[in-house]
Amino acid sequence: MTKVISIDAFGGDKGPKVVLGGINQFLYQNADADVHFRIFGKQSVLRKLLAKFPRVARNSTIIDAPDVIRGTDKIRDVVRHADGTSMFMAIRDVRAGNASAVVSAGNTGVLMSLSKLALKTVDGISRPAITTMLPSGGGDSRVVVLDLGANVQCDAQNLFDFAILGSVYADVIGGMSRPRVGILNIGTEETKGNETLQELNRVLTEHRDELPYEYVGFVEATDISAGRVQVVVTDGFTGNIVLKTVEGTAKLIKRVIMENFKKSILAMVGAFFLVHVFKRLKHKIDPRSYAGATFLGLNGFSVKTHGNSDALAFANAIRYAVDLSNADFNGVIRERVASVAHIRDKLAK
Numbered sequence: 001m002t003k004v005i006s007i008d009a010f011g012g013d014k015g016p017k018v019v020l021g022g023i024n025q026f027l028y029q030n031a032d033a034d035v036h037f038r039i040f041g042k043q044s045v046l047r048k049l050l051a052k053f054p055r056v057a058r059n060s061t062i063i064d065a066p067d068v069i070r071g072t073d074k075i076r077d078v079v080r081h082a083d084g085t086s087m088f089m090a091i092r093d094v095r096a097g098n099a100s101a102v103v104s105a106g107n108t109g110v111l112m113s114l115s116k117l118a119l120k121t122v123d124g125i126s127r128p129a130i131t132t133m134l135p136s137g138g139g140d141s142r143v144v145v146l147d148l149g150a151n152v153q154c155d156a157q158n159l160f161d162f163a164i165l166g167s168v169y170a171d172v173i174g175g176m177s178r179p180r181v182g183i184l185n186i187g188t189e190e191t192k193g194n195e196t197l198q199e200l201n202r203v204l205t206e207h208r209d210e211l212p213y214e215y216v217g218f219v220e221a222t223d224i225s226a227g228r229v230q231v232v233v234t235d236g237f238t239g240n241i242v243l244k245t246v247e248g249t250a251k252l253i254k255r256v257i258m259e260n261f262k263k264s265i266l267a268m269v270g271a272f273f274l275v276h277v278f279k280r281l282k283h284k285i286d287p288r289s290y291a292g293a294t295f296l297g298l299n300g301f302s303v304k305t306h307g308n309s310d311a312l313a314f315a316n317a318i319r320y321a322v323d324l325s326n327a328d329f330n331g332v333i334r335e336r337v338a339s340v341a342h343i344r345d346k347l348a349k
Helices: 016-029 043-052 054-058 075-079 086-095 110-119 156-172 195-206 222-228 238-263 265-273 273-285 311-326 330-339 341-347
Strands: 003-008 035-041 060-064 101-104 129-134 144-145 181-186 214-219 231-233 293-296 301-304
Touching: 003 086, 016 035, 016 043, 016 054, 016 311, 035 043, 035 086, 035 144, 035 265, 054 060, 075 101, 075 110, 075 311, 086 101, 086 156, 086 301, 110 214, 110 231, 110 293, 110 301, 129 222, 144 156, 144 222, 156 181, 156 195, 156 231, 156 293, 156 341, 181 195, 195 214, 195 341, 214 273, 222 231, 222 238, 238 265, 301 311, 311 330, 330 341
Parallel strands: 003 035, 003 101, 035 060, 101 301, 144 231, 181 214, 181 231
Antiparallel strands: 129 144, 129 293, 293 301
């Protein structure tokens, strides 16, 4: 059955050429994938660009969207006048059932607000959360972290819902059966953290055997990369700082390695013999390899990629969207929510 993905072609900093390039790269890498794209944006511009991407032209439909949401636009100003924008038209395409997911590199706050407005939250989930998989542990191991910026302030019930969303994402998309889930804190001791975190930890610990995941208690930021835990739950303020720190560290490692190679002929010779090691390292820490951040908890999938994404990053975001569409993700969410409703009620204010 053909999967249909809705694309906001005019979100992001680099314009529709990079978006079409990302679609082209996805189709090249996934030649057997039965995926069709509904691309929203200024039709006259897209038609000209499609001449350079015949593979995309064969697998897409162009829908004219005369207006564009800019990265600097304020949420309150955009929401009232979003009807003709490429972003909102692409989101509404999912609500109408024409597509199973939307992908955009546009303004994160606006995308989140419009997605929530159009798609609504899954029954039993208080708020949607932004998540992605960050590098962790050895090999190709990843860790699911949420929320990454959608909810600056969260109560215990919100964080409880995030644990459900993250554990299902790790299981269904990441292949991590009964994942280890931890709550991000300033220490692992039960006495650390604010009242919200302590209340959540108390309830989760009390019902540990009834949870659909393995609860490990409080974790610290160092545990994210250590591989001790597979899902890390936090509020959007802290989570966004974690994300930016991880991305900044990856760039620092790359910069230091390149600078030192240039200083010594011996280092350059050694690098030649270690080229396969550096390729694995690059894949592990390259932000483009986890470029898709997903809004979980909505009746439909909304995938956000960086505003400065290149074609590779956009292709990976599309892959996330297709993976979500292929799985009965929200069906599993509803089942898990129902199974822990009695625990969740204990956290209600």
